[in-house]
Amino acid sequence: MKNQTKIIADKGVQELFIIREFNAPRELVFKAFTDPDLLLQWLGPCDMTMEIDYLDNRTGGSYRFIHRSANGQAFGFNGAIHEINEPERMIRTFEFEGLPERGHVVLETATFDALPDNRTKLTIQSVFRSIADRDGMVASGMEYGVNDSHNKLDELLEKQLV
Amino acid sequence: MRRDVFQAIADPTRREIINLIAHQTLTPNGVADSFDVSRQAISKHIKILTECGIISINKQGREHYCFIQPKKLDEVADWLADFRKIWDSRFDRLDNLLIKMQTNTDKSKPK
Numbered sequence: 001m002k003n004q005t006k007i008i009a010d011k012g013v014q015e016l017f018i019i020r021e022f023n024a025p026r027e028l029v030f031k032a033f034t035d036p037d038l039l040l041q042w043l044g045p046c047d048m049t050m051e052i053d054y055l056d057n058r059t060g061g062s063y064r065f066i067h068r069s070a071n072g073q074a075f076g077f078n079g080a081i082h083e084i085n086e087p088e089r090m091i092r093t094f095e096f097e098g099l100p101e102r103g104h105v106v107l108e109t110a111t112f113d114a115l116p117d118n119r120t121k122l123t124i125q126s127v128f129r130s131i132a133d134r135d136g137m138v139a140s141g142m143e144y145g146v147n148d149s150h151n152k153l154d155e156l157l158e159k160q161l162v
Numbered sequence: 163m164r165r166d167v168f169q170a171i172a173d174p175t176r177r178e179i180i181n182l183i184a185h186q187t188l189t190p191n192g193v194a195d196s197f198d199v200s201r202q203a204i205s206k207h208i209k210i211l212t213e214c215g216i217i218s219i220n221k222q223g224r225e226h227y228c229f230i231q232p233k234k235l236d237e238v239a240d241w242l243a244d245f246r247k248i249w250d251s252r253f254d255r256l257d258n259l260l261i262k263m264q265t266n267t268d269k270s271k272p273k
Contacts, residue, residue: 003257005250007242020253024260032259042255045248132174138245139171 009138014131016138018124026112026120030087033110048075059083063092079105087112094126096137104133167234168244170214175199176207183217183230190219193228 003023009016022029032038034057044050044067053064053076064078079093094106106126113121128134171177175197182188182196194204208228211217215234219226 003253005246005253007246007249009242018249020249022253022257022260024264028260028263029256032256032263038259038263041259042252045252132177135177136172136174138242139168 009134012131014129014134015125015127016134018122018126020122021115022120022122023118024120025118026114027087029120029122030090030112033090034084034086053078057081057084059085079108104129106133106137165210165213165215167214167216170211170216173207175203176211179204179207179211180216180230183228187227187229189225189227 003021006019007016008019032042036052036055039055040050040052043065048067048069051066051068053066055061055063055065057063059081061081061084062079063081064076067075069075076097078095078097082091082093084090088111090110090112092108094108095102095104106128108127109125111123111125113123115121126134128137171180178197179193182193190205190208191201193208194201197204208217208219212219215231217228217230219228221227
């Protein structure tokens with residue numbers, strides 16, 4: 001049976017959890033989260049190409065990724081890497097560059113728990129600066145610019161047409 | 163153009179307007195008085211919210227009032243659906259990659 005993705009976003013708090021199990025040992029799952037060649041194969045939204053501007057994967061490092069749509073729109077996001085503790089834990093910040101103002105930073109902690117039979121439980125906790133930040137990001141899907149109907153171009157057009 | 167509850171709540175000002183009208187029925191000007199932005203901007207947001215079906219505007223006496231449509235707001239109960247979908251497809255790709263990595267460990271090594 002397919003592993004289910006669980007999202008927990010309780011009302012009125014600034015955090016959310018993304019929880020998923022994988023049928024692979026955590027060393028491999030961790031590697032898929034940190035190796036640039038592997039990241040490119042799964043992290044980008046399916047209708048966009050993903051580029052790694054830079055990725056300095058170590059405690060005290062930083063990263064910047066760009067998602068580019070077919071029509072040339074680019075969505076950048078970057079952050080500081082607070083901790084790389086292979087293969088257990090990764091802590092980093094995340095900021096989507098497409099927001100109207102800077103500073104809406106998210107603190108992400110990814111925990112990789114070893115399960116029996118070489119399986120892994122991944123828990124990503126994202127802590128936002130405000131409840132509005134969290135709700136806005138979840139509701140708009142803006143973080144990824146994935147959804148055509150949700151993307152920034154629509155927002156722009158809407159502002160001009162309405 | 164997308165007009166549903168998710169579009170409605172995607173903007174922080176619109177979320178505040180919803181919150182405001184959920185607690186009291188107000189005229190569009192009454193709504194605008196609660197915000198620092200221009201009346202014109204608020205009026206655009208109200209227009210979007212009406213098109214999304216979140217609020218309706220009815221005339222009572224001489225004035226027009228904004229009313230919340232609670233049923234429509236219930237759709238937000240599954241507001242996580244799109245977000246879950248994004249991660250689902252992403253993790254499905256990761257599943258496939260992990261299978262590849264396990265069957266062909268040489269190729270998974272970083273170059």
